[in-house]
Amino acid sequence: MEIKIPIGPQHPALKEPISLRVTVDGEHIKDVDIRLGYNHRGLEKLAEQKNWVQNIYVMERICGICSHSHTTCYVQAVEQIQGLEVPKRGLYIRTLVAELERVHSHLLWLGVAGHETGFDTFFMYTWRDREIVMDILEIISGNRVHYAINSIGGVRRDISEEQKKLILGSLDTLIKRTEYYANIGTIEPTFVARLDGVGPLSKEQATSLCAVGPVLRASGVANDVRKDDPYAVYDELPFEVATATSGDVLGRVIVRVKELLESYKMIEYLLKNIPEGPISVRAPRKIKPGEAISRYEAPRGEDLHYVKSNGGDKPERLKVRAPTLANYPATVVMLKNMFIADIPIIFAAIDPCVCCAERTVQLIDTKRGDKVMRFSELRKMSIDFYKKMDLSKKGNLWKL
Amino acid sequence: MKEDLIIKQLTEKFGSGISETSNPSPRRMFATVNKEILNEVIKYLRDTFNFYHLSTITGVDKGDFELNYHFANELTCVTLRVTVPRAEPNINSICEVIPGAVLYEREIQDMYGIKVANIPDGRPLVTSDDWPEDNYPLRKDWTFERPKEVIPGEQNGD
Amino acid sequence: METLKDIIFILIYPGLFFLLSYSLFVEWVDRKVYARLQNRYGPLHTGFAGMLQPTADFIKLMFKEDIVPEKADKFMFSALPIFGLAIVATSSLFLPVWHYTAQTSFVSFSGDLIVAVYLLSLATLVLFLAGWHSTSPFATIGGVRVITMLFGYEIPFLLALLGPAILADSWRMMNIAAFYQQTPVLLLVNIIGFFVALISLQAKLERCPFDIPHAETEIVGGTFTEYSGRKLAFFKLMTSIEMVVGSGLIAVVFMGGFPGGFWIGMAHFVVKTTFIVILLAFIRALCSRIRVEQVVTFSWRYLTPIAILQILIVILVKAYIN
Numbered sequence A: 001m002e003i004k005i006p007i008g009p010q011h012p013a014l015k016e017p018i019s020l021r022v023t024v025d026g027e028h029i030k031d032v033d034i035r036l037g038y039n040h041r042g043l044e045k046l047a048e049q050k051n052w053v054q055n056i057y058v059m060e061r062i063c064g065i066c067s068h069s070h071t072t073c074y075v076q077a078v079e080q081i082q083g084l085e086v087p088k089r090g091l092y093i094r095t096l097v098a099e100l101e102r103v104h105s106h107l108l109w110l111g112v113a114g115h116e117t118g119f120d121t122f123f124m125y126t127w128r129d130r131e132i133v134m135d136i137l138e139i140i141s142g143n144r145v146h147y148a149i150n151s152i153g154g155v156r157r158d159i160s161e162e163q164k165k166l167i168l169g170s171l172d173t174l175i176k177r178t179e180y181y182a183n184i185g186t187i188e189p190t191f192v193a194r195l196d197g198v199g200p201l202s203k204e205q206a207t208s209l210c211a212v213g214p215v216l217r218a219s220g221v222a223n224d225v226r227k228d229d230p231y232a233v234y235d236e237l238p239f240e241v242a243t244a245t246s247g248d249v250l251g252r253v254i255v256r257v258k259e260l261l262e263s264y265k266m267i268e269y270l271l272k273n274i275p276e277g278p279i280s281v282r283a284p285r286k287i288k289p290g291e292a293i294s295r296y297e298a299p300r301g302e303d304l305h306y307v308k309s310n311g312g313d314k315p316e317r318l319k320v321r322a323p324t325l326a327n328y329p330a331t332v333v334m335l336k337n338m339f340i341a342d343i344p345i346i347f348a349a350i351d352p353c354v355c356c357a358e359r360t361v362q363l364i365d366t367k368r369g370d371k372v373m374r375f376s377e378l379r380k381m382s383i384d385f386y387k388k389m390d391l392s393k394k395g396n397l398w399k400l
Numbered sequence B: 001m002k003e004d005l006i007i008k009q010l011t012e013k014f015g016s017g018i019s020e021t022s023n024p025s026p027r028r029m030f031a032t033v034n035k036e037i038l039n040e041v042i043k044y045l046r047d048t049f050n051f052y053h054l055s056t057i058t059g060v061d062k063g064d065f066e067l068n069y070h071f072a073n074e075l076t077c078v079t080l081r082v083t084v085p086r087a088e089p090n091i092n093s094i095c096e097v098i099p100g101a102v103l104y105e106r107e108i109q110d111m112y113g114i115k116v117a118n119i120p121d122g123r124p125l126v127t128s129d130d131w132p133e134d135n136y137p138l139r140k141d142w143t144f145e146r147p148k149e150v151i152p153g154e155q156n157g158d
Numbered sequence C: 001m002e003t004l005k006d007i008i009f010i011l012i013y014p015g016l017f018f019l020l021s022y023s024l025f026v027e028w029v030d031r032k033v034y035a036r037l038q039n040r041y042g043p044l045h046t047g048f049a050g051m052l053q054p055t056a057d058f059i060k061l062m063f064k065e066d067i068v069p070e071k072a073d074k075f076m077f078s079a080l081p082i083f084g085l086a087i088v089a090t091s092s093l094f095l096p097v098w099h100y101t102a103q104t105s106f107v108s109f110s111g112d113l114i115v116a117v118y119l120l121s122l123a124t125l126v127l128f129l130a131g132w133h134s135t136s137p138f139a140t141i142g143g144v145r146v147i148t149m150l151f152g153y154e155i156p157f158l159l160a161l162l163g164p165a166i167l168a169d170s171w172r173m174m175n176i177a178a179f180y181q182q183t184p185v186l187l188l189v190n191i192i193g194f195f196v197a198l199i200s201l202q203a204k205l206e207r208c209p210f211d212i213p214h215a216e217t218e219i220v221g222g223t224f225t226e227y228s229g230r231k232l233a234f235f236k237l238m239t240s241i242e243m244v245v246g247s248g249l250i251a252v253v254f255m256g257g258f259p260g261g262f263w264i265g266m267a268h269f270v271v272k273t274t275f276i277v278i279l280l281a282f283i284r285a286l287c288s289r290i291r292v293e294q295v296v297t298f299s300w301r302y303l304t305p306i307a308i309l310q311i312l313i314v315i316l317v318k319a320y321i322n
Helices: A043-047 A052-060 A067-082 A088-116 A120-141 A161-187 A189-195 A203-208 A213-218 A249-273 A323-335 A340-349 A375-388 B002-017 B038-049 B099-112 C002-011 C016-037 C053-063 C074-092 C112-134 C137-168 C173-182 C184-204 C229-255 C261-286 C292-321
Strands: A002-007 A019-025 A028-035 A290-298 A301-309 A315-321 B018-022 B028-033 B053-062 B064-072 B077-084 B090-092 B115-117
Touching: A002 A340, A002 C137, A019 A340, A028 A323, A028 A340, A043 A052, A043 A315, A052 A067, A052 A315, A067 A088, A067 A290, A067 A301, A088 A120, A088 A161, A088 A249, A088 A340, A120 A161, A120 C261, A161 A189, A161 A249, A189 A249, A189 A340, A203 A213, A203 A323, A213 A249, A213 A301, A213 A323, A249 A340, A290 B077, A301 A323, A301 B053, A301 B064, A315 A323, A315 B053, A323 A340, A323 B099, B002 B018, B002 B028, B002 B038, B038 B064, B038 B077, B038 B090, B053 B099, B077 B090, B099 B115, C002 C016, C016 C053, C016 C074, C016 C229, C016 C261, C053 C229, C074 C112, C074 C229, C112 C137, C112 C173, C112 C229, C137 C173, C137 C184, C137 C229, C137 C292, C173 C184, C173 C229, C184 C229, C184 C261, C184 C292, C229 C261
Parallel strands: B028 B077, B090 B115
Antiparallel strands: A002 A019, A019 A028, A290 A301, A301 A315, B018 B028, B053 B064, B064 B077
8 A cells, every 4th residue: 555655844853844755655665756945045046135245144044054164165256256365374264163063063963863763862962062062163253053254355263272272172072972972873783773774875876866975975986075176275184085885874874973083183183283374364345257166065065156246246146056955866766665764864864954043142130230241151150050959949940 | 287188178079069168267167068069068078077976057147048067076177158048948958967967957947947858857846836937036137026925724815 | 348448459559549650650760761861861840850740741731732633533533542541550450569468469360461461462452543543644654563563572572471470380470479489599590581571561662762653753653643632641641551560560570579568569569660660761772763674573583582492491490490
């Protein structure tokens, strides 16, 4: 008996609206149809009405997880059209944030993979450690999600010696824990049973369907924009392209964990070798006429921006191709002849985007006058507050 | 340079079909291609230089439409430009050469109203099911008019 | 006097009242242990250390809107939650919770072990019917998964319970418990069967790694997709009670029952079942969900042969003793 089940636009397995219409026979998937467009916001049209600087922030809001990827990609294209030479230190900071973003995105993905296969403990652990990266990013840029660190011609914030030390300190914890997760992800029998051989994608299929990023690399193609088309300071960085040959979800997990470990090495190198000097150059309000293609290896794969300028203060055309879109045709192939139980994990294996939460850094006390607090103080205060509290007493909690 | 080699071989092979080649920066190459021979050029690039990966198709409204096919391999990135007249917006699908192009062609159909012939799956991709006919958002002469909101289940217009 | 005693037995202890409150307590233990293993706090605010949270959840669900889908079989859809709750509550009557010399449980007869196991299987069937009568695709798939899994774990569960019963030479729970209280050393013989029964019970309760029929990320709510409000609350309660009865059953058969009269017997019951619930929470935290066909393969390839091995060991030991 064949029945059609709708996965999405609202479904617990999906973090963003997309519709998979799956025809199943018992537990077997016979056919899949993907319907997009639930989240189409017309950003390309909007970009034509904003000026060059405003567009950085529009690009940042394409996606919550790879916000830095989109801005860097856009800013690179604009700099290329204008012929701006970004100072080395600026490029180093840009690359540092990019790699930290990759770490946070991949840790997030590991957690999602755990959650989709019902391994919630793994999910809780990886997301706990993701907080460390988020805190580092907050130290560097002042924000956890939309870092807003790029500007045309460089970056907006410098990093100090103390910050460097702090980041290197937290990095040790992260490396230790990631090795532990690599161990769990490849040894825990129930987890491996869910991943091994699931969502197969051969090398030929992956290349012909134009897959990108970890999906392509897990099929044995060592394709990485950072190596093939080096931007920022990637031509100076020592790193290896992580690949796997199995072409299944397990391979994609392995690729991502390997990339995490490579990223830690890169972050360490970047922090130890960052040159002195200015962090940005001034960019004019109007950009010369011209066009440029900028490619960027986002955590999810190749991100491409095509920017065309007609000499005004607004772009003539700005085309964004986010990596997830390129992986949809491959997803349909991966899903065929699998089980219903595999839908979430196969779909999650291409790492579709997810957005993050808001938070406060300021506390206003109306009785004692306005008071602005640093976040660290606020955090310390909250820890002390809860430590002092007698949890056994009824009604002691939620007292404000 | 790899780009020079590609330009040279392309012009040798296709002659007048290829015009306006340029190489503005390292690892970037542009070539304008006649609409009719697009599939052959792509096939030739794919088989000779390993350009299996189509990054995306960008449409630009310059009066007439210009489609940019961005290809990439391990060494360089080639962009083929095709001009599609506004009066007759038609182009052939490249899906038989590059199967992964289908989503980008569907997007072009939605956004510019360019009819892609022989496309394996021609349904709208990003526009909603109740999107009005002949509205192509990325054309420069298109302006946004908020449609009247209809709440499902209620009588229309109440 | 006897009638009054029976009524107290059914309504207060170890009947409905005790069963309800204890199952909610067990749910709290499960949630708390699971949360601590995941580096979380778990319930914290309602009652002492969040002990009343399951009760609060239950009461909240009772007040929620109760929706019956238009296409569902209205009678079956509404009757099944109550039916399921009744079945698991009935099966608890067979547990020898009182001291074992006089009246050990409300009904005690030769073969009550089989009846209890049968009633627990019936509860699974109720889940299948609930999924089937909801008529939504997710619920139907969930219902089919319930039945598919049943073929996997039911046999090893029964075989695992069979071993100790053979050794004790009785099908009566009270006699089995009494036998092991006299010679506690023999409990060690059944240690393999204990783990088989534990894993099968986990599957019976549909908890991770066997939470396939209502795998949230795959088929939304599975069997419970269309259920809401009171009916869902009954189903949740049914699962909790099933957990108490199932761990009680294992405690009777593998851990020597609950000797020592009213108070000590109750202490035995609480300690032993809580211990089993904590073990179940450990399994839940340490595994990822497996696929339905992997459950069947796993239970027929590993669990059933191990259970049979256990029975062989038991038979050899029995021959040696005699």
